[in-house]
Amino acid sequence: MNDTVLKVADVHKSFGGLHALRDVNLDIEQSKTHAIIGPNGAGKSTLLNVCVGRIEPDNGSVTFDGETLTGKKPHEINQVGVARVFQTPEIFPELTLMQNVMIPALAKRDGSFKFNAFRILQGENDIRDEAEHILEDLDLIDQRDSEAGSLSRGDKRRLELAMCLVQHPRLLLLDEPTAGMSRHDTNRTIDLLKRIKERGMTKVIIEHDMHVVFSLADRITVLAQGTVIAEGTPDEVRGNPQVQEAYLGGAHI
Amino acid sequence: MFNLSPKNDTVTMAIFAIAVLAMPLWLAPIGASYPDLLQKFAIFGIFAVGYNILFGLTGYLSFGHAAFLGVGSYAAVWSFKLVTMNVLPAVLFGTLIGGVFAALIGFVSLRRSGIYFSILTLAFAQMSYNLAYSVLTPITNGETGLQLTQQDPRIIDSLFVAAGEGLPSTNLFGLKMSGYPGFYFCAVLLIIAFFISLRIFRSPFGLKLLAIKSNQVRMNYTGFNTRPYMLIAFVVSGMYAGLAGSLLAVTDPLAGAERMQWTASGEVVLMTILGGAGTLVGPLLGAGIIKYFENIFSAYNDQLLHQMLAFLPDGMEGAVVALLGLFVGEGWHLTLGIIFMAIVIFLPGGLMEGIRRIGGMIQKRGGGKKPEQTGGVMRPTEQEG
Structure with missing residues (x-):
């Protein structure tokens, strides 16, 4: 116990x-x-x-x-x-897979609120690396620039899992x-x-x-x-x- | 989507700055090249660019942004009355007060989302409008509008120059802010405003705002406190509106409550949707088109039409003038309404979607390269051209 x-x-x-x-x-x-x-x-x-x-x-x-x-x-x-995977995948359907995974990675790094409006997303190499790594791990890397909403149901679930796992x-x-x-x-x-x-x-x-x-x-x-x-x-x-x-x-x- | 390098952004900004500063040249052929209208293009461009930071990125539809525009105007005129006719303090003061007002209204309105948020912002704006006419008359001067008078203290100005005959004019360290100098002052601020908006679109902050639009539930379970993000987007767009309002006062030092009316709030929504919400340049296009129609189309009258159509036989001329007369002059709203409907129905992503589609067609025909998928309004970035 x-x-x-x-x-x-x-x-x-x-x-x-x-x-x-x-x-x-x-x-x-x-x-x-x-x-x-x-x-x-x-x-x-x-x-x-x-x-x-x-x-x-x-x-x-x-x-x-x-x-x-x-x-x-x-x-x-x-x-x-504590991270949660939902019964119906809660993802960001209009954003790309990379963005879907970068957002939780940012949450992990920035905390619940950070006003970083003058950093350039393109330059966030650590966040990009982490996101790419997890997409590779979950076999989604080939679709990294597709819109998440276009994925199959099974892939959406895997993406949501990736979004949780990227936060360790x-x-x-x-x-x-x-x-x-x-x-x-x-x-x-x-x-x-x-x-x-x-x-x-x-x-x-x-x-x-x-x-x-x-x-x-x-x-x-x-x-x-x-x-x-x-x-x-x-x-x-x-x-x-x-x-x-x-x-x-x-x-x- | 976010594949533009900072270097490309520098090019974008350079093209944008040149395009804005050269407006007197390239707008001349369509008869829009006079300072009064050019100033309006720049001012309402700022208003729409700011509104797009809220509506385009987060999807929260505010129907009360004219309140911040009006407040910015009042603040600027008070700065002219009390402190100095120099425009810099007026612009700073207007922007600041716009932001403070947005913080107050946003703090309450953002407790709700969707239609309830829209109604709350609308209610606050109408409340401000009515207060400006009634209780707040000492500050707003009611229906007459807030104007400059000879008796104004103008603390700083009075230290340097004795009050002359007539009313003083707004200036930037002596340079009078009417005509072309006024336009260039607004144009420089538009370029700065656009640059800030571009940086927000490219930042992690901007991506988080887009994600709030896409799925707020997931944002919460991803560890983000969405409320302060929304509030900042709201305040920033309120500051843009305050800046635009103060610039209206800079070019014409007069502030009236009608600037805060709900129709004025609706106008900026139209501008943003017409051009393409969530795109960088779209809202500017929308603002330009609406102001162009308002000023050029409304100036056409039956007499002018008769002159233009004088070559037609007499009976026919009368009929054609009667028909066209519905769409010009007072009826310019009708033309605008038809265009707006056509765009919302056929190009839900606004004019920018149309431009993207044409671009895609050209690319397809030219290089056989696959055209970029048109993602509609969620696409936050495209290159200015």
């Missing part, structure tokens, strides 16, 4: 009469990949939104490396070192990173995420695809109706009858 990096403590959130999260506790360990699974409406996305400051919980707190995240704004949470975040939150991807693209993403894991980045991943979950996760938390019903290693969760009942309708995985 001593190397817990993200701690979700007693988080409660209700929308009107609907309890989206009921006193959820979660400990994410350093350098581990932690998957959160559960049926639709289990509160997975709400939990992620609480972590990045998009939703304020009614109760409870989220701390990252000893720092309280609850009540912080999204940009402040990013500056602490300490914690990466991924919301269904392979949803809507072909099997080929999914496997490519799994390989990529495995490579990132080797660099010691902590990841929280929400995923429906069990193939992805069992390929990547060190630990799994199962949510159902806003409550944690099981937590453990993939093997433990796989064998848990309660999980099979709630999540898989009794079917075997």
Whole structure:
């Protein structure tokens, strides 16, 4: 427990009469990949939104490396070192791939605000190098000058991942990173995420695809109706009858 | 997109400076080469270039920028009344007050985006306009407008010269700011204003503003606090408007509240969209075209048309004059409206998109080289030519 990096403590959130999260506790360990699974409406996305400051919980707190995240704004949470990949890729569709990746690199260097209106972007060699490097790493370098909006869905997701990775975040939150991807693209993403894991980045991943979950996760938390019903290693969760009942309708995985 | 090296920018600036300073020459054939109109080209060029920093880069559509123009005029006239007839303090003061006003209005308006932002800026501008006519009469002199009088203190001027007969004129260390000197003064400021705008477009700051336009949600989750970025863009464009307003007072030391009316705010929106929002040169083109129509087309009257069409048979002449008369003189708005509609429908990226398309066609025909993809309004840079 001593190397817990993200701690979700007693988080409660209700929308009107609907309890989206009921006193959820979660400990994410350093350098581990932690998957959160559960049926639709289990509160997975709400939990992620609480972590990045998009939703304020009614109760409870989220701390990252000893720092309280609850009540912080999204940009402040990013500056602490938490990056997020969205379910539908949030990119800058009208800008080129290079610009898409340079912007987060600038955020990392300049902080949340810097008035550098008299520097010339062309001369920012360190930023350009970093951006090129990450595009090469994610196999997007050939399209560096294309508009991001023209990419295929899978490429957009990879671009968004590149935008997060260029910041070298300490914690990466991924919301269904392979949803809507072909099997080929999914496997490519799994390989990529495995490579990132080797660099010691902590990841929280929400995923429906069990193939992805069992390929990547060190630990799994199962949510159902806003409550944690099981937590453990993939093997433990796989064998848990309660999980099979709630999540898989009794079917075997 | 950002592939222009600083060296190319130097060339751009040189061409731009020459083009602006030579305006009296190359505008002569279309009858636009008299100082009064040239001054307007430069002044409204500054206004539109500044407005484009907000609207072109961040996509925030302000309907209240005329307020800053009006405030800049009042500030400049007060500087003439209280301090000196020298234009430099007036211009500095007008720019500064424009910026302060923009900071206040921007701070409140930028809490909302989209249509709500536009309505807030519109409301503030109309409020300023009405206040100028009512409560603020001691400062604005109400409907009469703020004018110079013989009794004005002019603290600095009175130290050097005794007040002469009649009203003094605005000057730059003795050089009178009417006619061509007035134009060249505005032209130099336009060149500086354009240079600053070019640098903003080329900077990391400019890229961040473009990214706010593209996807503000991603900007927040990327670690940027977008509010101060927006506020700075708003204040900078407000300062441009204040500068333009003070220059209006420099060329004619009189300030009235009608400069702050919403139609004046709408005009700068038209200029920017007509020329091409988000392009460097487009807003200048738009400003030039609108001011040209306003001054040249509106000067045509039925008598002039009769003279021009005297070669037609009598009955036909009357009919043609009656028809054309709708589009000139008082009806110049109609012509402008038709042109504006045509451009928005066929060239959503403004005149600059048209120029790019023609350029692409020539390139295709000439070298077989693939024409540059026309990205419309998001393209922040193209070369001035």
